Amino acid sequence: MEQTEGGTVMNNKLKPRRPLREKHYWEEWTGRIYTSICVVFLIVVMFSIVYFVASKGLSTFFQDGVSMREFLTGKTWNPTGEPAAYGALPFITGSFITTLLAALIASPLSLCAALFMTEIVPGKGKKILQPAIELLSGIPSVVYGFIGLSVIVPLLRSMFGGAGVGIAAGCLVLSVMILPTVTSIMADALSALPKGLRESSYALGATRWQTIYRVIIPTVLPALLTGIVLGMARAFGEALAVQMVIGNAPHVPTSLLESASTLTSVITLSMGNTTMGSVHNNALWSMALVLLVMTFVFVILVRLLERRNRV
Amino acid sequence: MFKKLPFILMTLTFVLVLAACGSKNDAGTEGSNNSTGETATELSGNILAVGSTALQPLVEQAGQKFMAVDEYKNVMVQVQGGGSGTGLTQVSEGQATIGNSDVFAEEKIDDAAKVSELKDHQVAVVAIAPVSNKDAGVQDLTKQQLIDIFSGKITNWKDVGGKDQAIVIVNRPSSSGTRATFENFALGTKVEDIQGSIQEDSSGTVKKLVAETPGAIGYLALSYLDDSLQVLKYEGVEATVENVEAGTYPVWAYEHMYTKGDPDAATKAFLDYILSDEIQQNDVTELGYIPVSGMKVKRDAAGTVTQ
Numbered sequence: 001m002e003q004t005e006g007g008t009v010m011n012n013k014l015k016p017r018r019p020l021r022e023k024h025y026w027e028e029w030t031g032r033i034y035t036s037i038c039v040v041f042l043i044v045v046m047f048s049i050v051y052f053v054a055s056k057g058l059s060t061f062f063q064d065g066v067s068m069r070e071f072l073t074g075k076t077w078n079p080t081g082e083p084a085a086y087g088a089l090p091f092i093t094g095s096f097i098t099t100l101l102a103a104l105i106a107s108p109l110s111l112c113a114a115l116f117m118t119e120i121v122p123g124k125g126k127k128i129l130q131p132a133i134e135l136l137s138g139i140p141s142v143v144y145g146f147i148g149l150s151v152i153v154p155l156l157r158s159m160f161g162g163a164g165v166g167i168a169a170g171c172l173v174l175s176v177m178i179l180p181t182v183t184s185i186m187a188d189a190l191s192a193l194p195k196g197l198r199e200s201s202y203a204l205g206a207t208r209w210q211t212i213y214r215v216i217i218p219t220v221l222p223a224l225l226t227g228i229v230l231g232m233a234r235a236f237g238e239a240l241a242v243q244m245v246i247g248n249a250p251h252v253p254t255s256l257l258e259s260a261s262t263l264t265s266v267i268t269l270s271m272g273n274t275t276m277g278s279v280h281n282n283a284l285w286s287m288a289l290v291l292l293v294m295t296f297v298f299v300i301l302v303r304l305l306e307r308r309n310r311v
Numbered sequence: 312m313f314k315k316l317p318f319i320l321m322t323l324t325f326v327l328v329l330a331a332c333g334s335k336n337d338a339g340t341e342g343s344n345n346s347t348g349e350t351a352t353e354l355s356g357n358i359l360a361v362g363s364t365a366l367q368p369l370v371e372q373a374g375q376k377f378m379a380v381d382e383y384k385n386v387m388v389q390v391q392g393g394g395s396g397t398g399l400t401q402v403s404e405g406q407a408t409i410g411n412s413d414v415f416a417e418e419k420i421d422d423a424a425k426v427s428e429l430k431d432h433q434v435a436v437v438a439i440a441p442v443s444n445k446d447a448g449v450q451d452l453t454k455q456q457l458i459d460i461f462s463g464k465i466t467n468w469k470d471v472g473g474k475d476q477a478i479v480i481v482n483r484p485s486s487s488g489t490r491a492t493f494e495n496f497a498l499g500t501k502v503e504d505i506q507g508s509i510q511e512d513s514s515g516t517v518k519k520l521v522a523e524t525p526g527a528i529g530y531l532a533l534s535y536l537d538d539s540l541q542v543l544k545y546e547g548v549e550a551t552v553e554n555v556e557a558g559t560y561p562v563w564a565y566e567h568m569y570t571k572g573d574p575d576a577a578t579k580a581f582l583d584y585i586l587s588d589e590i591q592q593n594d595v596t597e598l599g600y601i602p603v604s605g606m607k608v609k610r611d612a613a614g615t616v617t618q
Contacts, residue, residue, distance in 0.1 A: 272394020
């Protein structure tokens, strides 16, 4: 008796739901189809970008007969000279030096800002500092470039003499630009930390600094490094702001205050002035390929760090 | 009901925003319809001019005026930058109607067959003057002195009669049309980029750096010159419009608008319009170029000057 009653009750409840269920069924399928289309589209776009850059970039070596060794290790860049020289080493070193220095400057600042927001003054720090830092990431890079050109370059000029443009100005501008990326990733990692960890550290009698220094930082270190690597990836690809302050001389610099170039700055500087299909243009695409490969390396690094984080 | 409130509000805003955009567009098309309206005109078409950023302001301004003329209201002129190389590539491949360039196509495109397809229309002249920081203490440089400076043989202003001050070179990238002009007609030779020199692609940045950096030297189109810089005489000749027109000041180049083969009717009308007195005497000089009509000398792709 009871069972049948229960059955009827269930049936009664189910009846009005049936059309709903069908609606959900279709909703689910439209959702699935829509997401699959988007995913396929994304994959196609990604692969075509890689294919496009690779086909253009590699034709420098296979079609125009520039040796890959000369390209990667040659110190002279003189595509309009006789004979033309396509050594991209000055730009590759320029890119790496500015990126590394920018990361070196930005990482400690970001770590402190992230710790301040999550560990030291979580309430106010998050309310005031985080929006401020997020604001930094919204400023267009041309503005950073212009500030660099109008403030940092004259400052360096008056402090150290010379032209003021160069690696030093470039990495100062870049370090400010990557600050928000690194800080927000670090802050996310720190706030995702289980509370028990801190509490047990305090329970053992550790002070706040001891907890931060001995417990929190070592635990989230891979995530902190992920933040730094992502910041470096951004710095490596940044073009406009750097181009304005670095000076763009195609030489391996001997001092931080000397004009130098990065891969991106040289591409933006010359791409429009060269005709498609010329060796000079193809060589610029080869540099774009180097940038793309470096982005892959950064992504792989982040993946490796994440894996370590999980274990 | 209340749960849905934000959703409803959002939809409303969207609708409003869309409506606002829509009405703007409507206004735009209505406006052009009104002006196109009654008379069925002969000329219509789209003109896409791509290329040189140095020529872009002139073509843009001329394009606006051109489209405002009653006769040509069905012609749509679009102007894009991108650099001389891009302009020549796109016109040669047929993607653009007009390719704007600071240099002769022969200098950029190696393929002679492709060059011969292109038709050159010279619409203006740009003169380039060497400039230095005000405190360098030099007003006049000879060709040889310029060569020595830009090739790194002379590194101090005192060697050319100025102050004891290190020279900072502010150059253009080696692919730039302005640099090609400067090298061809002021130096007469290509120079390599020397270590420590600065390269900037935009005239504004070059001007800012030369004006602010002690001991800096660079070169700029006449339209960019003002009191913040020391304009240097070249071989004792001042860079003025009169001197360029008379052929006594040699550092100048044509601004080219290339078409692939002969231009179609609309494009031809536009090119003729740019060459008309209305544009040449007003806009061209206003924007700091020199009218081609005023030139008493001519120059061909090989650089040979004829009276």
